[in-house]
Amino acid sequence: MARFVRSPDVVARRIAGELVLVPIATRTDNPLKRTANFYVLNQTGELLWQQLENAADAPDLTRHLIEQYEVDEDTARGDVEQFLKELAACGAVEEIREQT
Amino acid sequence: MTPLAVAGIPFVHEAEENIPAPRFITPGWPGTVVTDDPIRVRHMVGSTDPAGLIPLMTGLPPLGVYYMDASRNLAIRSRGMEHAGDLAQLLRTRRGGFEYAISYETAADAPRLQWGWHRTIFMFALPLRRKGLLVHAAGFVLPTGVAVVCPGVSGAGKSTLAQTLVRDDGPRVQVLGDDRIAVTLEGSALRAWGTPWHSSAGTAAALDAPAGAIVFVRHGRDASLAPLPARAVVPRLLRTVAIPFWDRSATEFALDVVERIVTTMPAFEFTYSPVPGAGRVLTDSLLDALRATG
Numbered sequence: 001m002a003r004f005v006r007s008p009d010v011v012a013r014r015i016a017g018e019l020v021l022v023p024i025a026t027r028t029d030n031p032l033k034r035t036a037n038f039y040v041l042n043q044t045g046e047l048l049w050q051q052l053e054n055a056a057d058a059p060d061l062t063r064h065l066i067e068q069y070e071v072d073e074d075t076a077r078g079d080v081e082q083f084l085k086e087l088a089a090c091g092a093v094e095e096i097r098e099q100t
Numbered sequence: 101m102t103p104l105a106v107a108g109i110p111f112v113h114e115a116e117e118n119i120p121a122p123r124f125i126t127p128g129w130p131g132t133v134v135t136d137d138p139i140r141v142r143h144m145v146g147s148t149d150p151a152g153l154i155p156l157m158t159g160l161p162p163l164g165v166y167y168m169d170a171s172r173n174l175a176i177r178s179r180g181m182e183h184a185g186d187l188a189q190l191l192r193t194r195r196g197g198f199e200y201a202i203s204y205e206t207a208a209d210a211p212r213l214q215w216g217w218h219r220t221i222f223m224f225a226l227p228l229r230r231k232g233l234l235v236h237a238a239g240f241v242l243p244t245g246v247a248v249v250c251p252g253v254s255g256a257g258k259s260t261l262a263q264t265l266v267r268d269d270g271p272r273v274q275v276l277g278d279d280r281i282a283v284t285l286e287g288s289a290l291r292a293w294g295t296p297w298h299s300s301a302g303t304a305a306a307l308d309a310p311a312g313a314i315v316f317v318r319h320g321r322d323a324s325l326a327p328l329p330a331r332a333v334v335p336r337l338l339r340t341v342a343i344p345f346w347d348r349s350a351t352e353f354a355l356d357v358v359e360r361i362v363t364t365m366p367a368f369e370f371t372y373s374p375v376p377g378a379g380r381v382l383t384d385s386l387l388d389a390l391r392a393t394g
Contacts, residue, residue: 011348013355016330016362020338020355025156025168025346037345040335 003096004084005055010092012049019046023091039090044069048083055096058084103138104131106222107232107282107293107308115143118207126296132306139198139225141217143210146203148190150177156346164220168346169193174224189213191220196347197228219280219297223342227354232284232291236340238262238301239276239292242387246312247292249281249365251340257317259301260374261382266303268379278303283311285357290365313366313390315382320371323378325385328367337361366393 009024021039041049047068048061056064058080065076087093103110110131153167153175164178173193179186190203200221204210223234237251238258252258262278276294278301284291294305316328316336337358344350368389372378 009348011351011355013352013359015334015355015359018331018334020334020358022343022345022351022355024348024351037343038338040338 001057001059003055003057004052004088004093005096006049006052007092007094019049021049021087021090021092025091037090039087039092044079045083045087048080049087052093102131103134104129105134105136106132106218106295107226107284108132108135109222109225109229109231110134110136110138111218111222112138112140113143114140115210116145116207119143119145119204119210120207126298126304129296129304130306132293132308136229136231137198139200139221141221142194142199142201144201144203145205145207145210146190148177148188148203148205150175150190153177166346172346174344174346176220187213191217196350197225219295222282222295223280224344224350226282226284227342227344227350227357228347230285230350230353232282233341233354233357234295235281235283235337236279237281238278238303239281239294240265241274241276241307241309242312242383242390243272244387244390245309246390247276247309248313248315248386249283249292249311249361250315250317251337252317253339257319259299261317261370262301262303264372264374265379265382266301268377269383273379273383274305274307275301275303276305276307276309283357283361285360288360290357290360311361311365313368313386314361315368315370315386318369318371319373321373323370323372323375323381325368325370325382325389327389328369330362330367333362333367334358366390 011022013020019041051064061080062076103112150167156166156168164176167175169175173196176191179188187209192201226232226234235251237249238261239249241247259278262275265273265275279299280295280297282293282295290311291308292311293308296304298304343354370382
């Protein structure tokens with residue numbers, strides 16, 4: 001199971017109550033990876049961002065979301081997938097490559 | 101010839117002998133007062149091959165590919181700017197915010213290509229110098245001397261707003277511009293500047309004033325002004341500012357300026373259609389609202 005963690009190459013700033021992420025462009029062999037220059041997290045996103053201070057996989061995050069917000073599992077799983085997809089695409093979270 | 105300035109920063113062009121001297125920015129731009137060291141741009145014949153540069157983003161306007169060099173400085177290769185067909189040019193940073201070099205394949209390419217670069221260089225030079233931000237916005241100065249910044253992405257109605265204000269309230273308000281406003285941080289105070297980069301209203305005034313309000317426009321029937329909570333301003337403002345996303349420290353500064361704007365400037369949404377009198381409603385409503393907030 002893929003695990004994810006916050007990228008060190010991101011500036012996070014709380015402005016007027018909103019958590020803003022700006023991924024800092026880095027050396028990458030995939031130029032299409034950097035597709036957004038900022039991201040404002042919603043309430044769910046903020047909760048997931050907090051969890052990603054330490055590495056977590058999608059089921060971990062989904063469980064946490066269900067506990068906190070009492071949402072059904074399908075909704076939580078969908079939110080987590082969307083969150084990870086978008087934040088990975090803009091470079092704010094990274095997938096941890098398992099060592100073999 | 102004295103170099104002309106934008107928001108206090110003069111542009112100095114240095115061209116190799118066989119390259120025609122670049123014109124300045126926008127015809128008719130008179131330049132602002134000079135308060136800062138210049139941006140120096142060296143124009144030269146040379147390779148436009150981006151080999152060895154690291155791609156950062158593709159598909160950004162104006163038809164350019166953004167790269168970073170080994171020292172984490174921005175480079176941009178573009179083709180076909182300013183209707184110049186398939187000609188290519190390569191912008192390299194020599195000292196971020198201060199010195200740049202633009203290469204052309206031949207000297208004859210240069211006059212057809214070089215004019216589009218001022219805005220790109222300037223919009224990143226402001227945060228790289230820790231001076232401010234270029235906002236995709238219209239702007240105007242109220243009779244009280246306070247500048248109002250009206251951010252909006254393309255098509256948001258910035259030019260229409262500028263035209264409406266000139267038509268309805270021309271003698272009372274001074275329009276700074278209809279497309280790009282520079283917001284500088286001077287100590288803890290914000291200042292708004294007109295820039296040469298205008299849109300269809302053609303307004304580009306070399307004026308500046310203390311920045312005192314932010315207004316987003318929305319199309320609707322009856323003209324009315326409503327306060328906007330600061331948190332609603334954050335994503336809307338961020339969509340309109342140029343952040344130097346390859347440089348952590350300059351990005352931190354850019355967010356400092358965004359934070360300063362959001363937390364110190366009263367924000368409003370102006371709903372209107374550009375019927376006669378709408379501009380005056382905006383001015384009067386803003387004067388009332390700002391008087392009420394002190």
